[in-house]
Amino acid sequence: MASSQHDIVASDRPRVVILGAGFAGLNAARKLAKKDVDVFIVDRNNYHLFQPLLYQVATAGLDPSDISMPVRAVLGKYKNTRVVMNEVRAVDRQNKKVILERGELPYDFLIVATGAETKYFGPDSWEKNSTPLKTVEDALELRRKILTSFEMAEQANDPDERSECLTFVIIGAGPTGVEMAGAIREIAAEVMRRDFRTIDPEDTRVVLIDAQPHVLPTYPEELSEKARKEVERRGVEVMVNSPVDDIGENTVTVGDETIRTHTVIWAAGVATGSVMNTLDTELDRMGRARIDANLTLPDDPHVFVVGDAANFTHDLDEALPGLAPVAIQMGKHAAKNILRRVRGDDYEPFKYFDKGQMSTIGRAAAVVDFGKIKAVGFFAWVLWLFVHLMYLVGFKNRVVVLIEWAYSYLAFKRGSRIIIGEPEHDHPEELAFPGVESAHQHSTAQ
């Protein structure tokens, strides 16, 4: 160990520092593995997260470890790579170094792949009164809230209190919002029915709200419409063209309608983190850096920005969307350009190969847009399942993945339906057991 570490530190090979171990950063690191450069990859977490399935963790279908992979487990075997669990504070381009929470890190080439985080468009109270879904902690918090709401409903005396517990409001009808809406309906309809006594989980109300006129706005309109109908068919109330006016404690207000609920899910907005501001370069409205054709900053060929942190528009009508395939291709291309430069060659411009997009809208139903192939429903879902399974393999032993999936995703894994974390106490004290005191007079003879 010691020696290989020494190699890296003392080496006069060019050093590449990668910020972020998401799809973009991890794929850049892989491309640079075993090459004639030293790689430092920095992330605040020690794992790579398979974001597209995070909603499955939030709805207790999968566990965090099913969709997370320790970065060391992926890159640990490469002697020219160092994994650094640390928080990025700032980038100092003048001195070509990165300032971390603990220590700093000089670079010859920098790949900024810090991605996006949840952004609230509204007063601070909105953040307090709703839960986002961007991190593993978010997902576990959501899982706790959703499952606890059913437990509270089971014990609720007052019918209003009960329906409040059984109402789930999702703000934002992008892929995450649509997936969450479908998944919550399914837990209620197919799982909870078996287990509860006083509530009929069919009473569960799931409301999907968006200010825009269409769900899944990145899809062609006809697909969006089909997706909306499919989601509604599954019992989700879809409110489009409905900007949210307020998120209160246990309420969501849209126009003159106020919905009472215990669970508000914020799936409406993301933006880049504060590190971007230290890059001292032009950012767009979402905080993404405008990059040139080679994926570097216009005035700094040593600094690449890729994935959700980047705004790449060249000869396109709009910036590339924040999708995994985009991030993966950008990460690999940045790495290739660095290797070119190290060899003494010139950078090559990035070309995105559009593989299309897909998202689930419920169990056994998805929407896919591969350009030529457009589909909504079961066939689309089989494609979705296949693609995501292929991605996930390597996260765990292949057999385990397949069985976990067959078992947990199709047959509903029950083990994951455990509520971890501090219980909430935001529930009225009058909660009790329906009619217990009144109906229960007798006592067995002693």
Place this chain on the structure above:
Amino acid sequence: MASSQHDIVASDRPRVVILGAGFAGLNAARKLAKKDVDVFIVDRNNYHLFQPLLYQVATAGLDPSDISMPVRAVLGKYKNTRVVMNEVRAVDRQNKKVILERGELPYDFLIVATGAETKYFGPDSWEKNSTPLKTVEDALELRRKILTSFEMAEQANDPDERSECLTFVIIGAGPTGVEMAGAIREIAAEVMRRDFRTIDPEDTRVVLIDAQPHVLPTYPEELSEKARKEVERRGVEVMVNSPVDDIGENTVTVGDETIRTHTVIWAAGVATGSVMNTLDTELDRMGRARIDANLTLPDDPHVFVVGDAANFTHDLDEALPGLAPVAIQMGKHAAKNILRRVRGDDYEPFKYFDKGQMSTIGRAAAVVDFGKIKAVGFFAWVLWLFVHLMYLVGFKNRVVVLIEWAYSYLAFKRGSRIIIGEPEHDHPEELAFPGVESAHQHSTAQ
């Protein structure tokens, strides 16, 4: 649903309220299923926890859902049973009802199976400066601390700082302490070695401290001694006859020796919770209720106390130990006694059938004491694995359990080695990268 709930509430069947869904409570509930009584089982969590494997969660070998089972998943199918996720505040024996955090619950028969919780024998600072291992939250917190310590060691400049990160102190050499000590050594030696650059995880120091003269004190002395030798052979420092004088921030003091460490695990003491005091009955030093031969309170034949909450000594030299088999047998017996009484028969005294005890002392090594069969080592471990596998089956699909186990317990499941929760900031700021600044002068020509 509604109807079955109504049946329960309006029924004039005797009502049995069970407090706690551990081994004792869950087995009592199972015995009462489908019988001519109404059962309410109350627990602050919505799951039953397989405590014997909690240390595996703390050491990232298994996930919480591998050893937890939603109570509803076990009892949901029984129409005469209601699962109540709620916190028990007090027992009101005069009015034969239980006071819960939300609402109250009258009973005809009460089974108190609230178990034990972590107890600190020392100043409050000890609780602040160490982590117990009794709940899922404890286990995840410990996992985070252990894995983070290795990450911090990887980045430590100062050798003292590094060895502090790599030192793990376990207070209490009972089964939990011994299992933790063995498991941490293994992570370090067999797993971490592959993944780290600047540290040699072999430098990991694991110290197991106990005030008593023997590890695993519930075992015969000769077995304890063999177990200690086996643990030491695996690189654990065992300090017996060593009462802890102080637990400071990053230090543990024993006599005139002060050990610097980032991770202190408290496995020293348990006691019953505050509910026991409301029982208005005689409790022993550990807060356990002294019960009569039928497992009921001496002055109240309607209130049973079982499992870790009970002190059962009849014709024994000492109270039955807090082991799973004891709790399971007590829970079933209490249920049987209630059914006898409901039929009009008399209670029967409890007889414990001693199946012996077993615990692991490291991968592929355990100690078993079945009376006739006494063993330490691999054979004992195979027995241990078999028994625990049989218990766990039913928690998950049998195939999944077997594969997860083969994969995670033998081949080290890497996916679980993810650090969840807020990162700690109790680490010195001077942490940085060994020699980076100094050794790294050049810059690639642009």
